[in-house]
Amino acid sequence: MDLLLDHLRPRARNSHKGSNGGAGILGGAASMVGAAFLAGRAALRLGSGRVYLGLLDGQAPAIDPLQPELMLRQPESLLAAPLTALACGPGMGSGDDAREWLRRACSLPLPLLLDADALNLLAGESGLRQEVLARAAPTLLSPHPSEAARLLDCSTACVQDDRPRAARELAARYGAVTVLKGCGSIVAAPGGEWFVNTSGNPGLATAGTGDVLSGFIVALLAQGWPALEAMLAAVHLHGVAADERVAAGSGPIGLTAGEIIDSARAAFNRWVARGR
Numbered sequence: 001m002d003l004l005l006d007h008l009r010p011r012a013r014n015s016h017k018g019s020n021g022g023a024g025i026l027g028g029a030a031s032m033v034g035a036a037f038l039a040g041r042a043a044l045r046l047g048s049g050r051v052y053l054g055l056l057d058g059q060a061p062a063i064d065p066l067q068p069e070l071m072l073r074q075p076e077s078l079l080a081a082p083l084t085a086l087a088c089g090p091g092m093g094s095g096d097d098a099r100e101w102l103r104r105a106c107s108l109p110l111p112l113l114l115d116a117d118a119l120n121l122l123a124g125e126s127g128l129r130q131e132v133l134a135r136a137a138p139t140l141l142s143p144h145p146s147e148a149a150r151l152l153d154c155s156t157a158c159v160q161d162d163r164p165r166a167a168r169e170l171a172a173r174y175g176a177v178t179v180l181k182g183c184g185s186i187v188a189a190p191g192g193e194w195f196v197n198t199s200g201n202p203g204l205a206t207a208g209t210g211d212v213l214s215g216f217i218v219a220l221l222a223q224g225w226p227a228l229e230a231m232l233a234a235v236h237l238h239g240v241a242a243d244e245r246v247a248a249g250s251g252p253i254g255l256t257a258g259e260i261i262d263s264a265r266a267a268f269n270r271w272v273a274r275g276r
């Protein structure tokens with residue numbers, strides 16, 4: 001937690017939405033628009049001043065009726081929005097269009113989180129890896145063990161056999177702050193430092209919780225947090241939020257991804273109020 005203290009700053013009294021960053025989420029291909037919605041709702045509730053979704057599904061709705069604050073766009077206009085950080089992958093699919101948008105996203109001079117299908121596309125193309133390595137702005141990766149296995153070209157069992165080794169290898173190979181998700185998430189930096197997260201519970205083993213984590217990470221990046229600190233804070237907060245929901249009786253069985261978003265908002269505001 002000491003690493004995070006400097007960044008837990010209260011809102012300035014004269015703050016406006018433009019002071020609090022613009023988070024972009026690129027994803028939401030057909031039948032997986034919900035993944036992008038979850039990430040967007042999470043980014044908004046963790047304080048990003050504006051949140052834009054670029055949805056690949058041409059039939060996607062024009063609005064999230066439960067969160068009309070989100071700005072839903074075509075991918076092209078997402079990439080032209082005033083973003084201060086971008087997350088790619090939640091529900092993105094692996095078609096040619098997804099690959100092309102990912103390449104365009106990698107070329108932007110913004111902190112960039114790659115999750116879910118963006119990781120699968122990255123695993124399948126060595127050219128993209130070179131583009132990621134050449135980025136000047138920070139890159140972050142958030143694989144679960146199967147996505148990590150695809151990136152490392154090994155089996156999921158091999159990743160799970162030595163999780164710190166796998167996380168550190170990914171961070172070094174891609175020059176990216178990496179979280180290897182799962183029970184006891186490992187956060188690793190390209191320089192070799194690594195951390196084990198102690199919060200969270202099996203209630204999180206349900207669809208969409210990774211999308212929510214992506215939203216938390218990109219929200220902190222958009223507000224100017226450095227990559228490693230944003231990753232550590234978001235991963236810890238995600239687990240704390242789930243622990244608090246379970247303590248309140250909403251799980252672990254049947255906890256849903258969307259439910260942890262408001263708990264995370266409350267916990268984050270508490271951290272800021274306490275200065276930690």
Ligand SMILES: NC(=O)C1=CN([C@@H]2O[C@H](COP(=O)(O)OP(=O)(O)OC[C@H]3O[C@@H](n4cnc5c(N)ncnc54)[C@H](O)[C@@H]3O)[C@@H](O)[C@H]2O)[C@@H](O)CC1
Nearest residue numbers: 032033034035090091092093116117144145146182207208
């Ligand atoms: N509401 C939605 O639209 C949702 C869409 N989603 C999207 O669905 C697409 C496919 O993602 P998936 O992650 O389901 O598919 P994957 O095939 O990448 O991974 C699922 C498999 O990974 C393995 N795995 C995951 N976590 C593990 C752990 N901790 N330990 C061991 N093995 C583990 C399991 O075998 C699991 O069945 C992505 O684009 C994703 O964003 C999901 O995020 C779920 C919600």
Ligand SMILES: Nc1ncnc2c1ncn2[C@@H]1O[C@H](COP(=O)(O)OP(=O)(O)O)[C@@H](O)[C@H]1O
Nearest residue numbers: 144181182183200201202204207208209210211
């Ligand atoms: N048993 C567990 N204990 C703690 N955290 C867990 C557990 N199972 C899953 N999680 C967390 O839940 C999230 C699941 O993410 P992911 O596998 O990407 O799901 P999805 O793709 O459905 O959104 C990760 O943050 C992971 O660390």
